[in-house]
Amino acid sequence: MVEYLARGEAPRTLPLDALTDEERARLSAPRPRWAGLGLDRPRIMGILNVTPDSFSDGGAFDGADRAQAHARVMQADGAAMLDIGGESTRPGAVTVPVEDEIARTAPVIAALRAAGVALPISIDTRKAPVAEAALAAGATAVNDVSAMHYDPAMAEVVAARAAPVVLMHTQGGPETMQDDPRYDDVLLDVHDHLAAQVAAAEVAGIPRDRIMVDPGVGFGKTVAHNLALLARLSLFHNLGCAVLLGASRKGFVGRIGGAAEPRARMPGSVAVALAGAAQGVHMLRVHDVAETVQALALWQAVTTGEAP
Template identity: 50%
Template sequence: MNDRIYIRPIGFAPGPQSEHGNAIRLGGGMVYASRFAVVLRRDGRIVERWLAAPDTIAELMGQLPDEVAADAEQQWANLTLAHPALELGERTIRLDQPQVMGILNVTPDSFSDGGEFMDKPDVQREQAARMLEAGAAIIDVGGESTRPGAKAVWEGDEIERVVPAIEMCAAMGAAVSVDTRKAAVMEAALGAGASLINDVSGLTYDPRAAEMVAKAGCPVILMHAPGNGEDLHEGGDYTNVVFDVFDELRKRRDAALEAGIEASRMLLDPGIGFGKSVADNLALINALPLFHALGHPLLLGASRKRMIGALSNEAGADQRLGGSVALALKGMDAGVQLHRVHDVPETVQARNVWRGLRDAALTDFGDLPD
């Protein structure tokens, strides 16, 4: 018998004062949760579901089976965990508010831009400068497409693609991450000025990757994808996609810890669009607050994904701005710290308005009448 417990925030408040203080600050950010579903799963099936609030959670914890009690206590602590800022080179990225990561693809077969920035240093520079000026906190450089059906790129070719772009972004003073699953590319990227690794395989593709990241001591983003080989999209067969992805991300986090990577240097990404149907993606996005229970900052990468087209009369990748911003705002409402996007100015503007509303909500309630 295999019992697992999950604490999922399901009710939210504009500020703690609206619940007379009976709310928690989710992930140390600007979102407050006041109601929670505590779900017991046995051998893959949900067998119990309780509802709790901050002032009743302790009583409920005391009634849980011994096998899951300690995990429940840890998840509850994780939900309120405030994460330290990311120190990326000379840049400090605060995680107590949503941050925007701009995408710079230097591939010939990107699903979103069709190779617009491939082998065009001047165009790459202009795009990077636009994203930085618009408010991107990080530039994420990728030299290998991971869209369904894309062929793996030899690491030497990938290095030739990403290193000049990383050097250029770093020279601008940008905080730079590299989107790769190969240890050799990671090493070359760090040498070129990158300071964050974004591995869509969750450090499972290259057996040397985890050791390299641990030795470098740099932060790393672990993403969920079901495929273990060249095709990261294969094998997406879920009993319950939300809890299955949660469990798999926990496994990858634990493997990274065993490899010597510090917990404070890990971020998690549920992998929207990787081996997941439209229904799977929608379920995960609705359940994003749950993933704070793993105790790490979260990244959402839903920009221009196929699910937006599927919900919008098959709109092309270059016609998915509205859906991309809608998903980013949904992630902000869930307390997600990093948002990886193609359309930086529009997302930053949406974030700024979102933050203004959040700040104003903290003073919405005045004095009670005499």
């Protein structure tokens, strides 16, 4: 069976043979490797913020030595890749100058590579010059929270470098995105925005098999919007791309779970990660790598009846 969603209509359930072969493949065909990683099971992207002001761990890992030590811990804990960011995109955050963002990120990436860290690394940035510097320093992929909308030059950099890219949905910038977010239909609005950005990326020379999509939980969305997206995450397989979920320690986890302090939101974050895995999410972007890896191992064992 397949659920059919349309604007202004209640969800309908249709038999699978109502779909064309192309539609079935778009929804459920195995995704090719991305950034060198097989996507036959959920993979963990460990968050490494080298910022002084990120909402959860600001200042904890800035500087090459502390970043390298934390990267080693996440690698040992089971992270499949690292996501390094030099600009906080928490609600209310201000834009960081390009030069400062490069100075925070490129040397850390270069130091990790020099130290023998071989995991794929994504650079979490909206800015083309930051992405260019990070890729030159040894980054593998680009994670753009604006879906390459903030900086028109980003698509050219990603295409020229043949880099994998994450396109994330957001409504507005960090300064204002949580002021009063509104949607006609949050599921279909986010889906259609990402569909348009994927199409634009293809026109720019970035093939679909190098694109991962992220519905942007917590970015320009209320608690109700977040829950609507999480309830039907599987919709985003319709884009024919791998899907990433980044809900770790987000504000809605704290509000629902009664955890005001971001670092106390690990259990709720793991619960959301497992809900995403159950809907076929390919990549989970998390702060708490060891806990999420353990939870996934048990979830997979219970689901398949086989221990890993």
